[in-house]
Amino acid sequence: MSTTKSDREKRQISPRKIRLAAFLGVMGPGVLAGLSDDDPAGITTYSQLGAHYGYRLMWTLTISTIALIIFQDLGARIGVVTRQGLLGLVRQKYGARSGILSASALVLANIGTMTAEFAGIAAAGQLFGLSRYITVPIAAVVVSALVLRGSFARVEKVFFALCTVFFAYIIAGFMAHPHWGAAFKGLVVPSIPFNHDAIYLATATLGTTLAPWGLAFIQSYAVDKRLSKDDLKLLRVDVWTGSLLTGVIGFFVIVTCAATLNAHGITNITDASQAAQALKPLAGTLAKDLFAVGLIGAALLAASILPLSTAYSISDLTGRPAALDDSYSEAPLFYSTFAAITVLSASLILIPGAPLITILIISQIINAVLLLPLLLYMFGISRDKRLMGEFSASTRMSAIYLVIISIVALCVTAMLWFTFAG
Amino acid sequence: MKTPPVSTINTVAKKIVGRSESALTKKSIRESLVSVSGLIGRPVRDESGRDIGRLVDIVVRNDDATYPPVSGLIVKVGQRKSYINGAKISSLTHSEIRISSLKINLEDFQRRDGESLLDADVLDHQIVDVDGLRVVRSSDLYLATLDKEVRLVGVDISFRSFVRRLFPGSLSRLPTPDHVVDWATIASLTSGTGVVRTAGHRSKLSQLRPADLADLLEDLAGREQGAFVDLLDPNLAADALEEMEEEDLQGLLRGLPAERAAELLALMEPDESAEVMRDLEIEHRDAILANMDKPTAKVLRELISFDEKVAGGMMTTHMLVIKQTDTVESAIKLLIEHKERDVVDGVLVVDSKGRLVDHIQTIELVAAKSSALIESLISAPFPTAVKIDTALDEVIEEFSNNRGSSIVVVDEKGKPIGRILADDLVDALTSDEGRA
Numbered sequence: 049m050s051t052t053k054s055d056r057e058k059r060q061i062s063p064r065k066i067r068l069a070a071f072l073g074v075m076g077p078g079v080l081a082g083l084s085d086d087d088p089a090g091i092t093t094y095s096q097l098g099a100h101y102g103y104r105l106m107w108t109l110t111i112s113t114i115a116l117i118i119f120q121d122l123g124a125r126i127g128v129v130t131r132q133g134l135l136g137l138v139r140q141k142y143g144a145r146s147g148i149l150s151a152s153a154l155v156l157a158n159i160g161t162m163t164a165e166f167a168g169i170a171a172a173g174q175l176f177g178l179s180r181y182i183t184v185p186i187a188a189v190v191v192s193a194l195v196l197r198g199s200f201a202r203v204e205k206v207f208f209a210l211c212t213v214f215f216a217y218i219i220a221g222f223m224a225h226p227h228w229g230a231a232f233k234g235l236v237v238p239s240i241p242f243n244h245d246a247i248y249l250a251t252a253t254l255g256t257t258l259a260p261w262g263l264a265f266i267q268s269y270a271v272d273k274r275l276s277k278d279d280l281k282l283l284r285v286d287v288w289t290g291s292l293l294t295g296v297i298g299f300f301v302i303v304t305c306a307a308t309l310n311a312h313g314i315t316n317i318t319d320a321s322q323a324a325q326a327l328k329p330l331a332g333t334l335a336k337d338l339f340a341v342g343l344i345g346a347a348l349l350a351a352s353i354l355p356l357s358t359a360y361s362i363s364d365l366t367g368r369p370a371a372l373d374d375s376y377s378e379a380p381l382f383y384s385t386f387a388a389i390t391v392l393s394a395s396l397i398l399i400p401g402a403p404l405i406t407i408l409i410i411s412q413i414i415n416a417v418l419l420l421p422l423l424l425y426m427f428g429i430s431r432d433k434r435l436m437g438e439f440s441a442s443t444r445m446s447a448i449y450l451v452i453i454s455i456v457a458l459c460v461t462a463m464l465w466f467t468f469a470g
Numbered sequence: 471m472k473t474p475p476v477s478t479i480n481t482v483a484k485k486i487v488g489r490s491e492s493a494l495t496k497k498s499i500r501e502s503l504v505s506v507s508g509l510i511g512r513p514v515r516d517e518s519g520r521d522i523g524r525l526v527d528i529v530v531r532n533d534d535a536t537y538p539p540v541s542g543l544i545v546k547v548g549q550r551k552s553y554i555n556g557a558k559i560s561s562l563t564h565s566e567i568r569i570s571s572l573k574i575n576l577e578d579f580q581r582r583d584g585e586s587l588l589d590a591d592v593l594d595h596q597i598v599d600v601d602g603l604r605v606v607r608s609s610d611l612y613l614a615t616l617d618k619e620v621r622l623v624g625v626d627i628s629f630r631s632f633v634r635r636l637f638p639g640s641l642s643r644l645p646t647p648d649h650v651v652d653w654a655t656i657a658s659l660t661s662g663t664g665v666v667r668t669a670g671h672r673s674k675l676s677q678l679r680p681a682d683l684a685d686l687l688e689d690l691a692g693r694e695q696g697a698f699v700d701l702l703d704p705n706l707a708a709d710a711l712e713e714m715e716e717e718d719l720q721g722l723l724r725g726l727p728a729e730r731a732a733e734l735l736a737l738m739e740p741d742e743s744a745e746v747m748r749d750l751e752i753e754h755r756d757a758i759l760a761n762m763d764k765p766t767a768k769v770l771r772e773l774i775s776f777d778e779k780v781a782g783g784m785m786t787t788h789m790l791v792i793k794q795t796d797t798v799e800s801a802i803k804l805l806i807e808h809k810e811r812d813v814v815d816g817v818l819v820v821d822s823k824g825r826l827v828d829h830i831q832t833i834e835l836v837a838a839k840s841s842a843l844i845e846s847l848i849s850a851p852f853p854t855a856v857k858i859d860t861a862l863d864e865v866i867e868e869f870s871n872n873r874g875s876s877i878v879v880v881d882e883k884g885k886p887i888g889r890i891l892a893d894d895l896v897d898a899l900t901s902d903e904g905r906a
Contacts, residue, residue: 131689131690132596136596136607139594139607140594140595140596140607143594144507144594144609144632144635144636145635145636147594148632148633148636274688274715274717274718276717276718276720276721277721277724278717278720278721366607366629366632367596367605367606367607367627368606369604
């Protein structure tokens with residue numbers, strides 16, 4: 049047998065190429081779940097962080113990236129090992145009530161967040177002089193057509209193409225000529241002015257990065273991609289790459305705003321498109337355009353992933369088929385959930401006088417409140433030997449999970465406090 | 471609670487259990503169904519109505535009965551979880567369970583082989599709906615008194631019953647029997663130590679197409695996959711495994727004990743087994759081969775050693791070979807002996823030194839006199855033969871040149887060692903086109 053084996057190896061292509069090809073086959077869940085967290089709401093938070101406080105609060109990005117890596121990794125692993133989505137497992141392990149409650153909260157929050165993504169598209173379109181009554185319906189149709197008509201492989205390719213748009217932020221970052229030393233110091237040295245705005249922004253950074261829908265998405269997507277236990281090592285590379293990229297993009301958005309807006313005393317930014325507009329006189333039209341293009345790409349990616357995450361979750365919960373390769377007649381619940389979320393959110397943006405700010409704040413609160421139980425459920429599942437077998441969490445990993453859950457609990461409490469008391 | 475008199479149910483039940491008909495077609499039984507999800511958390515009382523504790527879970531025994539009997543209850547008494555033998559149940563309603571014996575032994579519960587906990591292992595877990603050919607979740611389970619024992623008789627997979635459980639109080643406990651699926655048509659795949667298994671499953675499952683079974687298997691996680699494979703007849707399981715995606719199948723094989731994997735792989739077509747095993751870890755592959763009988767293991771080892779892009783790696787070793795000096799009768803006998811395998815399109819004819827001479831189709835054999843010698847049937851067209859190391863491209867070319875449905879693979883001396891059928895070629899061509 050040993051001779052034939054070496055014969056085979058001679059005929060094979062170089063091992064490095066094979067490893068790369070294998071990785072490209074596994075890549076997806078981590079990169080997509082991560083980068084879709086850099087949605088318009090995320091970019092807005094990063095812009096505000098940079099514009100208000102310069103490089104000082106960048107360490108919050110470090111913490112949220114670490115939290116993202118740890119829990120996306122766990123979610124992907126749970127998906128591969130159990131072949132079930134998060135909400136289905138919650139129902140199975142924690143009962144029907146827990147499952148339905150989490151799913152209802154997730155659906156409400158996702159509608160709100162999805163509305164925010166469309167708001168991002170509308171705002172970015174307006175930067176190029178396009179009306180929201182053109183951009184939002186087009187975006188909704190494009191996103192739905194892609195997911196409803198494409199096979200898994202095709203949908204994933206389009207998602208990857210959208211991800212490349214994020215490089216716009218990296219280029220914009222270099223064009224802003226930031227103070228690199230101060231930026232890296234801000235990443236590792238924690239300091240914070242004790243006031244309402246600073247603490248609110250710090251917690252919002254964590255909240256916008258580690259989102260319930262992202263956690264639900266990565267697990268279900270890993271199931272839909274039919275990854276097996278052999279893929280776990282490569283999947284870990286994918287999750288790390290995706291989460292780090294998410295952090296890197298955030299880093300460049302913050303430094304762009306810190307080096308330009310903050311340095312020139314423009315600190316009262318309310319959203320990402322306003323940040324882009326403010327960049328124009330300071331860093332040039334190209335920087336503004338890059339920012340706007342990045343915003344559209346980010347919004348489109350998140351606007352595809354969000355309804356997908358909702359559709360997966362509802363199907364998981366009710367035990368109905370959920371796969372991008374299924375046809376509408378095979379998975380009616382999956383596709384109708386997708387369509388319902390998309391249509392509802394797009395309409396909310398287009399109705400004149402809809403209370404958008406209220407919707408956004410409510411969805412942010414639900415997201416924050418839902419995050420904690422979801423992380424605890426994931427923690428419980430990770431410790432369950434009967435579900436996870438040899439992949440159940442070790443004592444050391446459990447301790448790490450608990451530390452992050454405590455930090456999240458602290459942030460959620462602070463955020464709720466400032467939302468209601470502030 | 472309007473429970474029909476126990477005696478009538480029992481007579482009906484005897485008939486039903488005895489004739490293995492569906493219990494749920496009987497109206498009296500439908501009306502006496504008790505919802506498991508509603509019962510969990512309800513009081514367990516003694517005959518005089520005094521509380522003993524609250525119901526935590528229901529244990530069923532997985533024997534061969536169509537409807538698994540309740541073997542015990544897990545009851546929370548004070549702070550402690552205790553076990554009460556199922557034989558002591560005297561009455562069962564939507565809102566409480568009564569225990570008959572005056573003296574109740576409270577034991578600590580220990581999970582035994584062949585037992586499942588309905589709440590912890592079955593309710594809300596994935597089950598295979600054999601009728602609908604899909605993996606679903608159970609919304610509720612139903613108990614009824616059948617054949618003097620409380621048994622699990624039905625399962626509910628409807629969305630309505632799932633939502634019903636959210637309602638407060640007694641509303642959540644009322645059964646919605648319109649949506650009950652007979653337990654006999656369900657294959658439950660719990661992640662507990664035991665699978666709730668009933669006699670009904672096997673017959674029902676054996677009516678499914680292997681491709682459908684393969685789809686179901688691909689939808690399940692490791693432990694459930696193993697449990698599901700165990701429910702199947704080995705030959706059917708092997709057919710289903712052949713239809714699975716290679717990566718899914720490898721994952722499944724890793725989860726099975728080596729003996730079980732060996733049994734299934736030996737039943738599969740050798741070329742399919744070899745293709746799957748080629749990419750298994752060496753230790754695992756050797757463990758499986760060690761559990762096979764020597765000749766099968768030898769054939770597989772040889773097939774595995776071939777590259778999958780040459781003739782030897784694509785071929786199947788299943789073929790019928792006969793000498794040219796044999797009679798037509800013996801050839802037909804050989805065909806009948808192997809009617810289960812995909813080889814009955816004809817026989818390969820070899821000369822006295824074992825070299826390939828011709829391929830004679832079954833139809834030719836049937837048309838000939840049974841006493842005639844095979845030699846007399848040899849004529850053009852002669853089969854196309856390729857060497858073990860012939861590349862895929864050439865094999866394709868040979869196929870399209872001679873328009874046949876198979877090619878023979880021969881060794882250096884011209885002895886046939888395998889055949890490449892059209893479907894093997896399709897497999898070889900599609901093996902690279904998985905999901906991007």
